[in-house]
Amino acid sequence: MNKHNNSLQIVFLFYDGMTALDVVGPHEILCRLPRVSVKRVALSPGKISTDSGLMLYADYALSNITHADILFIPGAGNATTLRNYPEILNWVRSIHSKTTWTTSVCTGSLILGAAGILTGIKATTHWAALDRLRTWDAELIEERIVQSGKIITAAGVSAGIDMALTLAAKISGDNVAKALQLGIEYDPEPPFDVGSPKKADPMLLESLRKKMLASFESD
Amino acid sequence: MNKHNNSLQIVFLFYDGMTALDVVGPHEILCRLPRVSVKRVALSPGKISTDSGLMLYADYALSNITHADILFIPGAGNATTLRNYPEILNWVRSIHSKTTWTTSVCTGSLILGAAGILTGIKATTHWAALDRLRTWDAELIEERIVQSGKIITAAGVSAGIDMALTLAAKISGDNVAKALQLGIEYDPEPPFDVGSPKKADPMLLESLRKKMLASFESD
Numbered sequence: 001m002n003k004h005n006n007s008l009q010i011v012f013l014f015y016d017g018m019t020a021l022d023v024v025g026p027h028e029i030l031c032r033l034p035r036v037s038v039k040r041v042a043l044s045p046g047k048i049s050t051d052s053g054l055m056l057y058a059d060y061a062l063s064n065i066t067h068a069d070i071l072f073i074p075g076a077g078n079a080t081t082l083r084n085y086p087e088i089l090n091w092v093r094s095i096h097s098k099t100t101w102t103t104s105v106c107t108g109s110l111i112l113g114a115a116g117i118l119t120g121i122k123a124t125t126h127w128a129a130l131d132r133l134r135t136w137d138a139e140l141i142e143e144r145i146v147q148s149g150k151i152i153t154a155a156g157v158s159a160g161i162d163m164a165l166t167l168a169a170k171i172s173g174d175n176v177a178k179a180l181q182l183g184i185e186y187d188p189e190p191p192f193d194v195g196s197p198k199k200a201d202p203m204l205l206e207s208l209r210k211k212m213l214a215s216f217e218s219d
Numbered sequence: 220m221n222k223h224n225n226s227l228q229i230v231f232l233f234y235d236g237m238t239a240l241d242v243v244g245p246h247e248i249l250c251r252l253p254r255v256s257v258k259r260v261a262l263s264p265g266k267i268s269t270d271s272g273l274m275l276y277a278d279y280a281l282s283n284i285t286h287a288d289i290l291f292i293p294g295a296g297n298a299t300t301l302r303n304y305p306e307i308l309n310w311v312r313s314i315h316s317k318t319t320w321t322t323s324v325c326t327g328s329l330i331l332g333a334a335g336i337l338t339g340i341k342a343t344t345h346w347a348a349l350d351r352l353r354t355w356d357a358e359l360i361e362e363r364i365v366q367s368g369k370i371i372t373a374a375g376v377s378a379g380i381d382m383a384l385t386l387a388a389k390i391s392g393d394n395v396a397k398a399l400q401l402g403i404e405y406d407p408e409p410p411f412d413v414g415s416p417k418k419a420d421p422m423l424l425e426s427l428r429k430k431m432l433a434s435f436e437s438d
Contacts (some may be wrong), residue, residue, distance in 0.1 A: 019247070020243045020246065020247060021243050021244060021246075021247040021403065024239045024240050024243040024244075024273065025240060025243075025244075027239065027240075027271060027273055028238070028239060028240040028271055028376070031271045031272060031273075032271070038271075038272055040273065047276060052246060052247055052250045052251070052257075053250060053257055054243065054246055054250075054259065054275065054276075055275065055276035056273065056274065056275060056276070057266065057273075057274035057275075057276070106404075126404060127404060144404075144406070144408050145408070155404050156402075156403060156404025157247070157402075157403035157404055157405075158380065158403045158404055158405040158407065159404055161377065161407070161409075162407060162408045162409060162410065165409065165410050165411070166410045169410060169411075174411070175423070177410065177411065178411050178413045178419070178420070178423060179423055179426075179427055181409060181410070181411055181413055181414050182413055182414060182415075182416070182419045182423065182424070182427055183375075183376075183427060183431070184240065184375060184376035184377045184414075185325075185345060185346060185374050185375030185376055185377055185378055185414055185415065186376075186377040186407075186409055186414040187363070187409070187412075187414030187415035187418065188377065188380070188381065188405075188407035188409065188414070189363050189364070189381045190380075190381060190384065190400060190405055190406070190407065191381065191384045191385045191388060191396065191400070192384070192388075192393070192396065192397050192400055193406075194397045194400055194401055195400050195401060195403075195404055195405040195406030195407070196401075196404065196406035197401070199406065200397070200401045201397070204394070204397060204398055204401065205401070207398075208398055208401055208402060212402075
């Protein structure tokens with residue numbers, strides 16, 4: 001499962017403008033798998049700004065990381081701007097070529113798309129960005145978690161928690177994943193039943209879609 | 220609602236060892252309420268280590284913040300060690316005296332308890348820490364979100380997302396909270412139905428409880 005040492009190398013891509021919860025849900029779960037080594041990597045190590053004002057830290061520069069068993073790509077309102085960073089896209093493509101699992105949450109799949117990884121691949125993204133994903137010739141699947149071979153893409157933001165627990169079960173078995181789910185007391189009680197575009201009020205959906213697309217357009 | 224300016228002051232307490240997801244779930248939601256000013260505050264500003272290895276960043280020192288409309292306290296495996304930091308407990312007590320809402324997630328309620336705020340108050344915490352909460356004379360309620368006047372405590376880690384959406388509805392109305400829930404596509408599909416101690420396998424529950432209590436004891 002790992003060519004370098006006894007631990008599973010999990011690498012989280014960080015970049016300015018990313019959505020903190022996209023990363024932190026999966027990070028909280030995957031870092032607690034047995035025998036893992038977790039690295040947070042960005043163009044340059046140091047402070048990384050997220051789109052909620054919270055600052056995170058990246059430990060490594062892309063150039064320091066040449067291998068990942070699990071690659072994780074978070075989303076952002078500005079995820080599509082990463083198409084202007086060939087250094088990031090080349091790194092994603094190179095790391096992906098040797099991963100066991102390549103994963104994304106939310107508009108992180110647009111970065112996989114821009115890296116040329118999703119051509120003809122079943123994938124998903126945040127509901128408001130589905131048309132954007134089509135740009136990269138992915139086969140859109142409107143589900144919360146979509147697996148296509150070693151590529152797992154998740155829907156918007158909070159879907160990363162479900163994706164990471166599902167991946168934890170694949171890697172370490174159901175009992176480990178169940179312990180992790182109980183450890184974060186993940187027995188959700190959302191106050192409303194509107195978290196998916198299929199359930200939301202059409203007016204709310206359209207107004208939010210316009211707002212989010214405007215944010216994408218301003219990239 | 221706010222004595223200082225036109226925005227609602229939301230203050231997140233950060234401290235070394237805290238659990239990143241406890242903070243980041245609620246932060247992702249509450250920072251997107253209309254007309255809010257969000258501050259992240261710690262004993263000293265700068266890098267804050269979390270119990271998953273992820274580093275966050277606090278913008279302000281406690282001494283710079285004298286008012287919050289909403290005070291938010293995250294939990295940690297080592298939350299009870301904060302009883303050894305009178306500067307933090309005094310600050311929590313002082314800020315709480317003038318809040319509109321005082322909130323916690325997971326073992327953050329043990330910090331409210333240590334600050335003397337929960338005596339005779341209905342409250343909750345992570346399921347493995349309920350006995351610890353009794354130490355502070357709180358009235359234990361084994362529910363996911365417990366409101367007692369202006370104090371809202373949530374159960375473990377992921378419960379912060381439900382709590383923050385519930386609080387968002389109280390502050391800004393159901394429509395704003397629904398838009399926030401749809402924005403983070405929060406339509407949970409946990410892979411297992413074991414996220415609460417009431418649903419978990421008793422053997423898994425006991426083994427995890429022992430492990431977590433050992434981590435508390437090592438404080």
